[in-house]
Amino acid sequence: MLTIYHNKMCSKSRQTLDxxxxxxxxxxxxxxxxxxxTADELKVxxxxxxxxxxxxxxxxxxLYKEQFxxxxxxxxxxxxxxxxxxxLIERPIVVKGDKAVIGRPIENVQAIL
Incomplete structure (x- = not known):
């Protein structure tokens, strides 16, 4: 099972989902x-x-520039x-088992497939 933390408005996220x-x-x-x-999910x-x-x-x-x-x-x-x-969370994040990667660049995702 793969999980993608996805933003459908982001072209990189759409490419990763494809x-x-x-x-x-x-x-x-x-x-x-x-x-x-949640905070606990983010820690994981x-x-x-x-x-x-x-x-x-x-x-x-x-938001980051104005407040943080x-x-x-x-x-x-x-x-x-x-x-x-x-x-504020970088996207996309792909999780497989006990590993995860940020899909920027998309080649990062190949490492966990």
Whole structure:
């Protein structure tokens, strides 16, 4: 089972979903802007990515620039910020078992297929 944290408005996310659907494996699509992951779910995803919360923040987002840029937060605070503001979460994220990757570039996804 593959899970993609997907934003249908993002071309990279759509490309990644197409790639996953071509594998023949079952794909669970989570539209994370509509169904944001909880803080606990984010902790699990980050552990599978082997990344810190700050490494999956979309720093180009207007919200980030206006409210969070240049400020220091703990990992738990960043996780809570992402849970409350899912637009800040990098996309797409693909999870398979105990591993996950950010699908930018799309070649990253090949590593877990």
């Amino acid at each position: 790639l996953l659907q071509q594998t023949g494996e079952q794909v669970q699509v989570v539209e994370y802007l509509k169904q944001p992951p 995803i980050l552990a599978k990515l082997n990344l810190k919360p700050q490494e999956v923040i979309r720093k180009g987002e207007k 840029e240049g400020k220091e937060y703990s990992d738990d605070e960043w996780i809570n910020i992402m849970a409350a503001n899912p637009v």
